[in-house]
Structures are given as structure tokens and as C-alpha cells.
Amino acid sequence: MILREISSADLFRVLSKEIKIAALLAVVLSILSWGKIFFLSRGSEIPTGFSLAKISLAIAVALGLQVVSATVIGALLPLSAAKMKWDPAVVASPALTTIVDITGLLIYFTTVRLFLGI
Numbered sequence: 001m002i003l004r005e006i007s008s009a010d011l012f013r014v015l016s017k018e019i020k021i022a023a024l025l026a027v028v029l030s031i032l033s034w035g036k037i038f039f040l041s042r043g044s045e046i047p048t049g050f051s052l053a054k055i056s057l058a059i060a061v062a063l064g065l066q067v068v069s070a071t072v073i074g075a076l077l078p079l080s081a082a083k084m085k086w087d088p089a090v091v092a093s094p095a096l097t098t099i100v101d102i103t104g105l106l107i108y109f110t111t112v113r114l115f116l117g118i
Contacts, residue, residue: 011079015072022071026064034060050116058115062108069107070100 037056046052077096078088112118 011076014075014079018071018075019068022068025071026067029067030060030064033063054116058112061115062111065107065111066104069103073099073103 034056037059038052041052041056044052046055074092074096077099078092081088081091
């Protein structure tokens with residue numbers, strides 16, 4: 001943005017590329033986290049009414065959704081700030097981290113609640 005190679009008018013082009021990369025990364029990380037939990041946590045004590053398969057699936061889905069949402073937020077905030085004539089660098093660090101953390105917790109707890117019925 002500082003070099004004027006992209007602007008807020010390129011929003012859909014940037015989002016399209018970011019979402020493609022994020023989706024691929026989300027799939028890989030979800031599979032790895034599911035496998036780690038499902039295969040390496042066997043023998044762990046699990047509360048009654050839950051299964052390792054459900055727990056690992058809930059965590060994998062939550063992780064995948066979080067990767068995609070963090071990427072979208074990370075692309076949208078600086079572009080939105082530039083469109084409003086604000087400094088994108090100022091918005092990109094503290095606001096981005098806070099928003100990604102909040103959405104991450106919401107995604108995780110909502111996904112676990114839906115998958116595990118908690």
C-alpha cells in the first residue's frame with residue numbers, strides 16, 4: 001500500500017487471493033490438528049458423554065475457521081483504513097491483534113458449543 005501497488009479499489013482482488021491461500025492453510029492446519037489430537041491423545045481421560053473424535057473435529061474446524069477469519073480481517077482492516085484516509089499501519093497492529101483475538105475466542109467457543117453440545 002505504501003508503494004501504491006494496491007489500493008482500496010483492489011479490495012475484491014486482494015480478498016480473493018487472501019481467501020484462497022487462507023483456505024489452503026486452514027485445510028492443512030485442520031488436518032494436522034485433527035490428526036495430532038485424534039491419534040496422539042488416545043488413552044487420555046475424556047469426560048463422559050464426549051468422544052475423542054468429536055473433540056478433535058471441533059478443534060480442527062475451529063482452527064480452520066479462525067485461520068480464514070484472521071486472514072480476511074487482516075486484509076480488510078488496512079484497506080478500509082486507507083479508504084477512510086487513515087494510516088493503515090496504525091490500524092494494522094493493535095486493532096488487528098485485538099479483533100483477531102476476540103473473533104478467535106468467539107469462533108472457538110461457538111464451534112465447540114455446537115459440536116459438543118456444551
